[in-house]
Amino acid sequence: MLELVWPGKQLSAAKAVHGDISQPASWNPALAESALRGDFSAESGSAKKTHRLLAADNLDALRWMRSCEQKYDIIYIDPPYNTGSVLTYNDKSSQRGSFSSAAWLDQIYPRMILARELLHETGVLFVSIDDNEACHLMTLLREVFGHENHLGTIKWRRKRKPSFLDKHLSATLEYVLVFAKNSKLCPRLLGSMTEEMTRPVLNASNKAVERVIPAGLPAYCAPGEYAAGEYKNRSLTFTLLDPLIVADGAVLKDARVIGQFRIAQELWAVTGYVTKNLGLRRRIMESERKRRHAEDDGTHWPTNEDAQEELKQIFGERVFDFPKPVGLLREILAMVPQVDTTRPLECLDFYAGSGSFLIASLEQTRADGIERRVDLVQSREKTRSSGTHQFTDIAEICAHRVTVDSRRRGFSPNFSFLQL
Numbered sequence: 001m002l003e004l005v006w007p008g009k010q011l012s013a014a015k016a017v018h019g020d021i022s023q024p025a026s027w028n029p030a031l032a033e034s035a036l037r038g039d040f041s042a043e044s045g046s047a048k049k050t051h052r053l054l055a056a057d058n059l060d061a062l063r064w065m066r067s068c069e070q071k072y073d074i075i076y077i078d079p080p081y082n083t084g085s086v087l088t089y090n091d092k093s094s095q096r097g098s099f100s101s102a103a104w105l106d107q108i109y110p111r112m113i114l115a116r117e118l119l120h121e122t123g124v125l126f127v128s129i130d131d132n133e134a135c136h137l138m139t140l141l142r143e144v145f146g147h148e149n150h151l152g153t154i155k156w157r158r159k160r161k162p163s164f165l166d167k168h169l170s171a172t173l174e175y176v177l178v179f180a181k182n183s184k185l186c187p188r189l190l191g192s193m194t195e196e197m198t199r200p201v202l203n204a205s206n207k208a209v210e211r212v213i214p215a216g217l218p219a220y221c222a223p224g225e226y227a228a229g230e231y232k233n234r235s236l237t238f239t240l241l242d243p244l245i246v247a248d249g250a251v252l253k254d255a256r257v258i259g260q261f262r263i264a265q266e267l268w269a270v271t272g273y274v275t276k277n278l279g280l281r282r283r284i285m286e287s288e289r290k291r292r293h294a295e296d297d298g299t300h301w302p303t304n305e306d307a308q309e310e311l312k313q314i315f316g317e318r319v320f321d322f323p324k325p326v327g328l329l330r331e332i333l334a335m336v337p338q339v340d341t342t343r344p345l346e347c348l349d350f351y352a353g354s355g356s357f358l359i360a361s362l363e364q365t366r367a368d369g370i371e372r373r374v375d376l377v378q379s380r381e382k383t384r385s386s387g388t389h390q391f392t393d394i395a396e397i398c399a400h401r402v403t404v405d406s407r408r409r410g411f412s413p414n415f416s417f418l419q420l
Contacts, residue, residue: 002139002142002143002147003143004105004136004139004140004143006101006102006105007102008102008106009105009109011106012105012106012107012109012110013109013110013113015059015110016059016062016063016109016110016111016113016114050373050413050414050415050416051358051361051373051374051375051376051402051413051414051415051416052374052375052376052415052416052417052418053352053355053358053376053377053378053395053398053399053402053415053416053417053418054375054376054377054378054418054419054420055378055379055380055395055399055417055418055419055420056377056379056418056419056420057379057420058111058350058351058377058378058379059107059110059111059114060420061350061377061420062111062114062115062118062350062377063114064420065114065118065348065375066114066117066118070118070346070375071118071119071120071123071346072118072119072120072123072346072347072348072375073119073120073122073123073124073336073339073345073346073347074123074124074126074332074333074336074345074346074347074348075115075118075119075123075124075125075126075347075348075349075350076125076126076127076128076329076332076333076347076348076349076357077115077125077126077127077128077349077350077351078127078128078324078349078351078353079108079111079127079128079129079351080104080351081129081130081132081133082101082104082132082133101133101136104133104136105136105140108133108137108140109140109144111350112140112141112144113144115350116144116145116181118348119181120181120346121181121182121185122181122182122185122186122187122339123180123181123186124151124178124179124180124181124186124189124335124336125141125145125177125178125179125180125181126176126177126178126332127141127176127177127179128156128174128175128176128324129174129175129176129177130158130171130174130175131171134175134177137177138150138153138177141177141179145179145180145181148183149179149180149181149182149183149186150177150178150179151178151179151180151183151186151189152178152296153175153176153177153178153296154175154176154178154296154297154298154332155173155175155296155297155298155299156173156174156175156176156298156299156301156328157172157173157298157299157300157301157303158172158173158174158303158304159172159303159304159305160303160305173299176298176332187336187337187339188293188294188337189293189294189335189336190291190292190293190294190334190335190336190337191291191292191293191294191295191335192291192292193289193290193291193292194289194290194291194292196284196289197283197284198281198282198283198284199281199282199284200236200262200280200281200282201259201261201262201263201268201272201280201281201282202236202238202259202260202261202262202280203260203261203262204235204236204260205260206260206261206262207260208258208259208260209258209259209260209261210241210256210257210258211256211257211258211259211261211265211268212254212255212256212257212265212269213244213251213254213255213256213257213272213274213280214251214254214269215250215251215252215253215254216250216251217250217251217269217272217273217274218249218250218273218274219244219246219249219250219251219273219274220249220273220274220275220276221246221274221275221276221277221278222246223246223247223248224245224246225243225244225245225246226240226243226244226245226246226278227240227243228240228241228242228243231278233275233277233278233279233280234279236259236260236279237259238257238258238259238260238280239257239258239259240255240256240257241255241256241257241258242254242255242256243255244274246274251274257280259280263282267282268282271283271284271285294335298328298331301325301327301328301331302325302326302327302328303325304322304323304324304325306325306326306327307322307323307324307325307326307328307354307356308323310323310325310326310356310405311323311354311401313408314400314401314404314405314408315397315400315401319354319383319391319397320353320354320394320397323353323354323356324353324356324357325356326356326359326360326363327360328360329356329357329360329361330360330363330364330367332360333347333360333361333364333372334364334367334368338370344370344371344372344373345370345371345372345373346372346373346375347361347372347373347374347375348374348375348376348377349374349375349376349377350375350376350377351377351378352376352377352378352398353378353394353398354394354397354398354401355376355378355397355398355399355401355402355405357374357376358374358376358402358406359401359402359405359406359409361374362406362409362411362413363409366411376398376402378394378395378398379393379394379395380393380394380395380396380419381393381394381395383397395419399417402415403415
């Protein structure tokens with residue numbers, strides 16, 4: 001097995017496996033609701049708590065979740081990229097330089113070990129990363145999860161236009177590494193819906209049968225009366241037993257037809273139409289449409305510019321650096337089908353940032369009807385913005401965003417706001 005080695009690696013692993021956590025009793029929703037800014041009155045008074053925002057160091061939160069035997073179907077994270085900023089989650093015991101790859105690995109390694117433990121056997125991990133640490137993270141995750149469980153790497157275009165300030169190459173792409181807990185049990189990841197909207201209704205190998213072209217069926221051929229007889233459209237033929245009368249884009253009177261039909265009369269009557277060239281075809285019903293196999297090309301997905309615009313609509317200014325767009329996270333969420341339909345998909349983002357992941361979950365549930373329950377974890381990292389807002393830390397920004405933005409989009413979810 002290929003292994004990534006750096007000084008202090010075993011100490012990092014030991015922290016994940018054996019480290020103590022704060023007393024679970026210190027988790028107090030009332031304390032968090034008074035400490036986090038935002039209007040929580042509608043959610044905090046509800047007896048039903050669905051989604052949770054945990055204001056805590058995520059290593060402590062992950063250990064606590066493990067102690068509660070919590071399991072997730074989807075884990076998405078957008079960890080620090082180690083681009084020169086101080087590592088928010090840099091362990092206090094680390095004596096190495098804050099910007100080194102070793103320091104970055106010190107903080108990411110135990111969290112990846114715990115992330116794997118928290119996944120259902122059918123679960124999937126998605127991790128956003130850029131070129132700074134992509135090679136190290138890829139090797140590390142293959143070690144933790146197993147090379148065979150690396151499902152692929154999505155290429156995502158983070159901005160539409162390159163920067164002219166880059167010295168050599170302008171970086172426009174980032175990556176989303178995708179790992180399964182167990183690739184043999186993980187369901188097939190799904191892509192977008194097929195673009196096929198219509199299908200032929202005749203098949204040369206089928207037996208000829210009689211059908212009725214019912215009055216009112218759409219007809220895109222020229223108006224007029226088409227005499228009974230044999231008609232050929234491309235390589236397929238059919239025979240009209242009665243004249244076909246067309247006016248105002250529709251068939252005026254029932255007409256019997258003989259052809260090598262591949263569908264029953266009932267389906268033909270509600271989906272069929274006469275083509276411009278006097279052929280017979282039908283529309284595909286929504287229930288018949290299928291999902292493509294998931295692809296690793298995310299270059300056409302929403303960008304960071306979209307994410308900043310989303311936050312601007314909530315806060316009126318830039319309050320968070322490099323947020324992920326809701327559209328990107330919706331694409332990721334949509335990939336994972338619901339294996340167990342008796343419960344919601346359990347989802348976790350333990351580098352929650354501005355809370356885009358929860359908003360994406362709400363939007364995707366509205367689109368596909370699959371119920372999802374989300375846990376967010378965000379530390380009380382102090383904000384570095386020079387704007388006019390009154391938020392003192394990232395957890396406050398996250399709490400305000402998920403509360404206000406969900407209502408703005410027409411949702412009424414139930415939240416629990418906790419802190420460790």
